[in-house]
Amino acid sequence: MQTLIHNDHLIIRLYPGQDLYLTLTDLIKTQEIGAACMVTCVGSLAPASVRLASAKDIKQIPGPLEIVSLVGTLGNSGLHLHLSVADRSGLVQGGHLQPGSLIHTTAEIVLQLFEGIVFNRALDPLTGYKELQLQ
Numbered sequence: 567m568q569t570l571i572h573n574d575h576l577i578i579r580l581y582p583g584q585d586l587y588l589t590l591t592d593l594i595k596t597q598e599i600g601a602a603c604m605v606t607c608v609g610s611l612a613p614a615s616v617r618l619a620s621a622k623d624i625k626q627i628p629g630p631l632e633i634v635s636l637v638g639t640l641g642n643s644g645l646h647l648h649l650s651v652a653d654r655s656g657l658v659q660g661g662h663l664q665p666g667s668l669i670h671t672t673a674e675i676v677l678q679l680f681e682g683i684v685f686n687r688a689l690d691p692l693t694g695y696k697e698l699q700l701q
Contacts, residue, residue: 569593574681576602580673586611587645587665590675594640600684602677604647607636609673614651616661627651627659630670634658639698640677641685646698 567589568579576597580589594602612629631651638647649667650660687696 567593569597571597571679574679575605576677576679578673578675578677580609580669580675582669582671584669584673585665586667586669586673587615587647587663590640590647591645594642594645598642599677599679600641600682601680602640602685603680604637604640605676605678607633607673607675609633609675610670611651611667611673612670613666613668614649614659615664615666616649616659617664618661621661624664624666625661626666627653629668630654633673635660636663636675638663639685641687643685644687644696646687 570577611631611633614627614631615624617624631653634652635650636647647663649663650658652658686699688699690697
């Protein structure tokens, strides 16, 4: 992995075999990033692991897959990232990014950092999920 912090951006390149979710989680903790959002991510996965809307089970999508979108928020208490990937026929699938999404060739990522802000996640009784709490 390569990383570079420039102004309020963290620029990252991941290599084959790295777990996209776990690497981002570890990076947020080791860099002590309280709040960030995904600006862009291009690359490929094989496979991708996602949780679909309101589902408990994890779906594994076999690769190779192009990352066509990765959006969401990141903070010390967790990630909330939505992934869309396309297979070689152009079929697009997606969901909540999960561990087990392995880099196939590369992932080029830019995060926007928010200094002095902390994104926390707490159980929201209205949704039943850990939702964003701003501090």
